[in-house]
Every structure is written in C-alpha cells, then in structure tokens.
Amino acid sequence: MHLIITDAWLARSHAVHLSGTKLVLAGLGLSLALMMVAAGLYHWVFLKGAREGWPVIGTLVKLVVKDEFEQRDRFMRENLDVMAKKLGEMQAKMVQLEALGERVSGLAGVVPSEIKRVPGRGGALVSGRPLSMEELQATLADLEQLTDQRVDLMTVVESRLFDQKVRKMMVPTQKPVSLGQLGSSFGWRIDPFTGRSALHTGLDFQAEPGTSILAAAGGVVATQEFHPAYGNMVEIDHGNDLITRYAHASKVWVKKGDLIKRGQKIAEVGTTGRSTGPHLHFEVLVQGVPQDPQKFLAAGENLPAPQMARAMAPAPAAPGQR
Structure with missing residues (x-):
C-alpha cells in the first residue's frame, strides 16, 4: 500500500509504503487505544452516575449490588444451616455423655449436684426457623459451658475411682502363698x-x-x-x-x-x-x-x-x- 502526502501548495510530497504486517500492527494499536479510551470513559461515566444517582446507572448499580448481597446472604444461610445441624448433633451427643456421666459418677460415689453447675440451655438444637449468627454463638457458648462442667465432673470421678482402686490394692486380700x-x-x-x-x-x-x-x-x-x-x-x-x-x-x-x-x-x-x-x-x-x-x-x-x-x-x- 502506497500513500503520497503533499502539503497545501503541492510544493512537496512524501511517499509512504505500508506493507501488510505494518497495516495489521497499526490496526491492532488503534483498536487497543480505542478500547482503553472507551473503558476509561465508561468507568468515569459509571462512577459519576453511581455517585450522583443518575436514573439509569443508579438503577443498574442497585441491581448489581442487590444480586451480590443476595448471593452472599444465600451462601451465609447455607453455611449457618450446616453449622446449626452439626451443633445440634454435638448437643445430642453431650446429652448422652451427661447421662453416662451420671451413671459413672454414681459408681464412683460422686453426687453430680455437689459440683458447681453452669446454667445452660441444653438439648438438641432444633428450630423451625432459620437461626441467626447471634443464636448460634449463644448456643455455642452454652455448649462450651456444659463441656467444661462435664470435664470437671469426669475429673472428680476419675480421681475418686483411682482412689478406690488404690485403696483396694492396699488391702491384703491376696493369698501370700499360691502353692501352700x-x-x-x-x-x-x-x-x-x-x-x-x-x-x-x-x-x-x-x-x-x-x-x-x-x-x-x-x-x-x-x-x-x-x-x-x-x-x-x-x-x-x-x-x-x-x-x-x-x-x-x-x-x-x-x-x-x-x-x-x-x-x-x-x-x-x-x-x-x-x-x-x-x-x-x-x-x-x-x-x-x-x-x-x-x-x-x-x-x-x-x-x-x-x-x-x-x-x-x-x-x-x-x-x-x-
């Protein structure tokens, strides 16, 4: 491709030869420049419209933000439901452990009521409505208190059983001569x-x-x-x-x-x-x-x-x- 450039009085002229490769590179460069200019203008117009509340752009921003919030809320709700289910299973196991602790403490001669109790809600976490993060945190706190209480009880029971075992081992009940x-x-x-x-x-x-x-x-x-x-x-x-x-x-x-x-x-x-x-x-x-x-x-x-x-x-x- 040949281009001849002359001045206004046709006094001088200059010939430019453009090959196919140069034309492609020039086209790509021009396209890239146009894309950057368009992106800059879009960004500027979008931000300005969002800040100043332009009718069309403001509505579009609200829709985008609302969709993001809905997706985030749905993700959090799914995770909260899973956590609530796991927490309910843990509480059910704690109830079983508490019943077992009552029986073992009876064998050890320990009265659970004598050990300082921490008030808790207890029971399995069952609810017909979605639970909030605050409710889950409160239930977790109750479960932690109940766990501490069970640990205290089991520690006392272990100590009492160990003491009983030692006492039995210190009483002479074994025959001193096996073949006599x-x-x-x-x-x-x-x-x-x-x-x-x-x-x-x-x-x-x-x-x-x-x-x-x-x-x-x-x-x-x-x-x-x-x-x-x-x-x-x-x-x-x-x-x-x-x-x-x-x-x-x-x-x-x-x-x-x-x-x-x-x-x-x-x-x-x-x-x-x-x-x-x-x-x-x-x-x-x-x-x-x-x-x-x-x-x-x-x-x-x-x-x-x-x-x-x-x-x-x-x-x-x-x-x-x-």
Whole structure:
C-alpha cells in the first residue's frame, strides 16, 4: 500500500509504503487505544452516575449490588444451616455423655449436684426457623459451658475411682502363698513347744522350702529383720495403720523402705525362728492388734472374677537377692 502526502501548495510530497504486517500492527494499536479510551470513559461515566444517582446507572448499580448481597446472604444461610445441624448433633451427643456421666459418677460415689453447675440451655438444637449468627454463638457458648462442667465432673470421678482402686490394692486380700496348704488358723490352740493353750495370731501355710512368698497387698516394707520367734521376717505397711507380717522365711528378697506391689515376690518359705517345719506364718495387724487374716483373704475371694483378676495380677519379682 502506497500513500503520497503533499502539503497545501503541492510544493512537496512524501511517499509512504505500508506493507501488510505494518497495516495489521497499526490496526491492532488503534483498536487497543480505542478500547482503553472507551473503558476509561465508561468507568468515569459509571462512577459519576453511581455517585450522583443518575436514573439509569443508579438503577443498574442497585441491581448489581442487590444480586451480590443476595448471593452472599444465600451462601451465609447455607453455611449457618450446616453449622446449626452439626451443633445440634454435638448437643445430642453431650446429652448422652451427661447421662453416662451420671451413671459413672454414681459408681464412683460422686453426687453430680455437689459440683458447681453452669446454667445452660441444653438439648438438641432444633428450630423451625432459620437461626441467626447471634443464636448460634449463644448456643455455642452454652455448649462450651456444659463441656467444661462435664470435664470437671469426669475429673472428680476419675480421681475418686483411682482412689478406690488404690485403696483396694492396699488391702491384703491376696493369698501370700499360691502353692501352700492352710495349716494352723487364727485363734487359740495348743502351743507345739510348750503344750499349753496360746493365741495363734496368724495363719500358717504349709509349703515346700523355697516356695515364693507374695505380698498380699501393695505397700512399703516397714521391717526386715531376723526375729528370735519369727525368724527371717518382713513387715509391710499398707497405710491406715494396716500391716502384714511374713515370718520364718528362708530367704528375703526385699529390704526396709522398698515399695512393694501386690503379688510381688518378697521372700521364700523356710523354717527359721520358732518353727517346727517349713511354712509361712502370715499375720494382719490393725493398729498393732492381730486380726484374723482369713477375713481379708475371704473378701478377696468374693470379688467378681474380672475385678479379682485385675486386683491379683502378680507383679514382677524384685531384682537381686538380700
């Protein structure tokens, strides 16, 4: 394409040659410039019309804004409905948990009414109308308070159950010799050395020498010594002025101050001290007064099978030998 440009008096002329590529680039540049100018004018006119409330533009702006608000409100409503449903499910589960807590607290001897309660609305979140954000927040606050209350109750129940378990583990209800036969019982009998009537303050378990002697309950070794009458003797303090005594042992596996678990091996059957043959002399003393050990052992035998298995699970033997 050739263009000849002349001045007004035709004195001078200038020829311009435009190829196809240059024409395309020129067209694109001109189109881009026109688009930018149009966009700038549209933006300016639209903003000015929106600010000054021009009839047509103002109505168009209101329609656009209204549509955006409706879409946003619909999105929020859908999310609020989902949140309300989930919250209702959580509240229903909290009601079930509360009922379970009431039953467990009864087993632990805890009265839930004694624990500070926080007023809440409770119940499942059921409503026939859409819920607002404020209502959801209020329900969440109530649920949080109820959760804190349940945590407090369960903490007290756990503490009480743990205390009960420890107390049971500290009561001598386990037989101290698993492979022994009961000989002399608690009470008055003819003394084998003097031939006179004397009070036998414990139970005798006849067993082979070397048979393991097990702690009847958990506690702390209060005494480990050789006694003229009891021979090699071990006394375990279980707290609450309750002590068990194990006498005539051939070997002792613990020392004073050791922490003892229920069923732990503490000694071996022997015939040391004032004894006529290999056996274990087992005593239970409350505030220093001998009690019939058979009453304690019978209480252990009357426990339900699962509880008995847990209470009498043997502990590993103490390492080393004294």
